[in-house]
Amino acid sequence: MNIILRELKAHRKALIIWSVCMFLLVVSGMSKYTAYSAGGASSEVFDKLPQTVKALLGIASFDVTQMSGFFAMLFLYIELAAGIHAVLLGSGIIAKEERDKTVEFLMVKPVSRGTIITAKLLAALANVVILNLVTLLSSLLMVSAYNKGEPITGEIVLFMVSLFLVQLIFLFFGAAVAAALKQPRTSGSVAASIMLGTFVLAKITDLTDRLSILNLLTPFKYFSYARIVEGNGIHAGIALLAIGLAVGLAASAYILYRKRELTI
Template identity: 55%
Template sequence: MNIFIREMKANRKSLIIWSICMVLFVLSGMSKYTTYSSGGAASEALAKLPHSMRALLGMGTFNVSKMSGFFAFLFPYIEVTVAVHAVLLGSHILAKEERDKTTEFLMVKPVSRSSIMTSKFLAALANIIVINVVTLISSIIFVGAFNKGKDITSEIIVFLLSLFIVQLIFVSLGSLFSAILKKPKTAGSWATFILFGGFIIAKITDLAENLEFLNVFSPFKYFSYEDIVNGDGLNFIVVILSLVMVAVFSTLSYFFYQKRDLNV
């Protein structure tokens, strides 16, 4: 418990900054909705964009003049931003002891490495839950403020549930890189590289439907935004497989962290 509290205090400033940034991000995105929903020349220009351009911008087949379609268009950018937070948190929460030269202080405590990791994982989980809840609440508030059509609160909740699963994937992936690499300070760079690689794959498969098999390498494509907008929710099988992936990454993190020689 002491380690958990210590980690929460250590990440408090970062958590506050990220939370404020997410509120401002959602507000900024929602403030642009009036441009898309006004029905003027801007809306006509968007409607006439070729499929490839709409796919590149993340619009796909969504009707961005409606709030449900606009939120689905905005959501990938919310998702990748929050995923960056998760992957950096996962990689740094294990590596920071070696970075800050406090490994020896931690290791002399009468606790096992597995207990240390569990406390750190719980602290990371608490952080991503806070970010998710902040994003959820700000999305509901600002969507409600700008929306003049059908209420989409239920769709927003499903979107943020899918976001939470993606957060779990990347926080566990970041911790795995930190546990495996001999220089854990580079874990954040490698994990972020993988994250943006997944985002690029998502954009490629939006442009080229014959490459959709690559979506298995991109958590950003695990859940269908179209299904969420249409009220079909999340694919149960994909949810289970995603949680299995999180479990595998986390278990491997425990295994490699137990075996690795820590730098003091």
């Protein structure tokens, strides 16, 4: 328990900064909704954009004049920000003892490595949950302030459930990368680079259906925004796949961390 509290305290400032940034992202994004919902030049510009440009911007076939379509477009950037936070948190919380030369602090305690990594991952999970809740509350607040049509509270909740599963995948992926690499200083950049690579891959597969098989390699494509907007919810099989992947990555982090030689 002491290790969990120590990690929560160590990441408190970063969590506050990320939470504020996520709130501002939602606020700034939703503030643009009136320009599209009212029609006019802004709406016409989006209608005339080529399909490839729409795909790259995350618009796809969404009607951005409707709140559900506009929020789906905004969610792309919310998910990217949350993914960056999760992967950096996962890698950092595992690597920071070696990076900051504080390994002795943990090694002199009468606890096993399994207990140490469990405490670290629980603290990281708490951070992810809090950021997800901040994003959910921010989204509900701002959508209610701008939405003049049908409420989309259910869709927002489903978006955040899918976001949480993606966060888990990248959190445990970052932890596994940090546990596997011998150079803790590079774990964050390596994990973040791979994560951003999956985002780029998601944009590439948006451009053509011929590469849809590659969607299995990018968590950003596991959950269909269109499916949620259309009221069909989250595919149960995909949700189970995401949970299984997160569990597998967490198990890998455990195994690799317990076997590695820590640099003092």
